[in-house]
Amino acid sequence: MSVDTKIAFDQEYIKAYSEKRQEPKWMAALRLKALEKSENLPMPKPDKTKIDKWNFTSFKHDVAGEAISSLDDLPEDVRDLVAKDQESGNLLVHRNTTPVFSQLSNELKEQGVIFTDIQTALQNHGDLVEKYFMKDVMKVDENRLTAVHAALLNSGTFLYVPRNVEVEVPIQALYWQEDPEAGLFNHVIIVAEDNSSVTYVENFLSYGHDVESVANIIAEVHVGQNARVTFGSVDNLAKGVTTYVNRRANVARDGKVDWALAQMNDGNTVSTNTTHLIGDGSYADSKTVTIGRGSQSQNFTNQIFHHGQNSEGVLLVHGVQKDSASAIFNGVTKIEHGAKKSNGEQTQRVLMMNEKARGDANPILLIDEDDVMAGHAASVGKVDPIQLYYLQSRGISRQEAERLIIHGFLAPVINELPIEGVRKRAVEVTEGKVN
């Protein structure tokens, strides 16, 4: 028997919610239309992972987050996520979807950079948001969950970098789900206009509860000509949270996107990271790591679509599976007809720490053009007993040896995370999952 995936929110509720948030009319209309569509659209069908029994309906939608007067009001572990060099930097903190702290340097404001929560952006920059919201990168009607996302959006960030502006300090957004029941419908829009550059890092955090909730997350990234976006993330949502996350970028001519994603949720997760290399000479580098533990089931799809000529895409996925966790890793390199001289490389490695863990790496190369280069490597293997023996022969305990091997295995991605505090956090999260 499949669980009912229809959400329990009606037109009246959505209308009132949009009004309460003082949204522009187009947004209210979009939400209502999305709600209507959601009723008939199919659920997403992640390859080889059954999600029909996952919870997508049990959550609280509108939860208030108590305001804070300074960062020092945050609990220590949340506070620690803010890197020292970020304290005077550019930071947005959400608590139960409510923005409670926001800071952007005057210098960037003067250059026209917009960095604000999605609610404020809809109020103050409605036309600009409309131009990008689920238009070119994501679509509302891709499946039931993308439609539900649009209807119920309750959190998010809008980051806009005008032409020729290079933002040197990383921009950080924290999404702290203090209430374990709080559902998260988080929407991030990043627009990097031509010749601009920016680094954005996000952290999702909730605590080790079994309480059921849902996170339905979308990030849309627009990379202009010759622009560069670095996108880092540490996802760390608790066991009870079902996560459906799409992070997607469109990259224009000579543009570049670098993804560094630490996917450390403890609950069932379907995560898709997609780049469309639209322009000639565009470039994408996608690095992701994950640790599965307990009995969680996860599905990761990392994909790069080459449309432009001379486009280059590199995928690197490292996953560790512990306990009886299972995960599917799909790596997709698609080179469209006409994308001459493009180069797509992908590597997926899965390390299994015990007999009951399951991991499946599927490298998929779809090539509709002759004049290209493409390559893939995929491996799924158990932890090497001889490696453990070697480390233990120096006095290191088996547990510590496994810890070292896992850290080492994930290092190629974690070392690429753009903010030191976030990198440290990823290492700590790894630590927590290993022990």
Add this chain to the structure above:
Amino acid sequence: MAASTLKIENLHVSIEGKEIIKGLNLEINGGEIHAVMGPNGTGKSTLASAIMGHPKYEITEGSVFLDNEDVLEMEVDERAKAGLFLAMQYPSEVSGVTNADFLRSAINARREEGDEISLMKFIKKLDGKMAELDMGEEFAQRYLNEGFSGGEKKRNEILQLMMLEPKIAVLDEIDSGLDIDALKVVSKGVNAMRNESFGCLIITHYQRLLNYITPDKVHVMMQGRIVKSGGSELAQRLEEEGYDWIKEELGIKDETVGQEA
């Protein structure tokens, strides 16, 4: 530190059901350097692996004691903490773990919690030992053995030996694949360890290492047993005359394991 004794009695070792070592006796005291020599296939490396607890080797009979402790009852890491060390013939590569982090973990593993080696002290020691072994500073931050040449791996084994200061070390073919300069460096490292509380078992089938590290005792292994023991002059004679005279003396036709006299 008082000298330790490693005592191996009537040791029998099998791999995948096949017996490789067939009743071996050996006693190594702190302050002594022993060499086990012998042609290929006589069980020398099996001896080294069995002492350390390699997962593929099964001890079917006999005992190994380090002072009063039953080594065969211990996990691999406990053996190391008790004071044993094996410089391996084929050290593993561990990606993503720097040499320095690994060594610090290994040193701290044998210290109490709260008594970890200070970073300054560790770095000072590491720098000193690396300099003794002519290892460039970059080796500290390189991933453990990853992409190391054969010679670099051997040097790295000796670096670990010098950092961890075991009571008894077994060096398994630490000389194989080394050019003469590297051999000298490695020998220098081992000789620097020499003192009355450090015992060492060198496994080799070349005598040339023993030109640089003079053993107190030399043993010849054939057919999974020690068939002859002597002083450093025995190594000398083996260098000059090979193993045939021993085989002749003992009536052995084929010295490898599985062949009986």
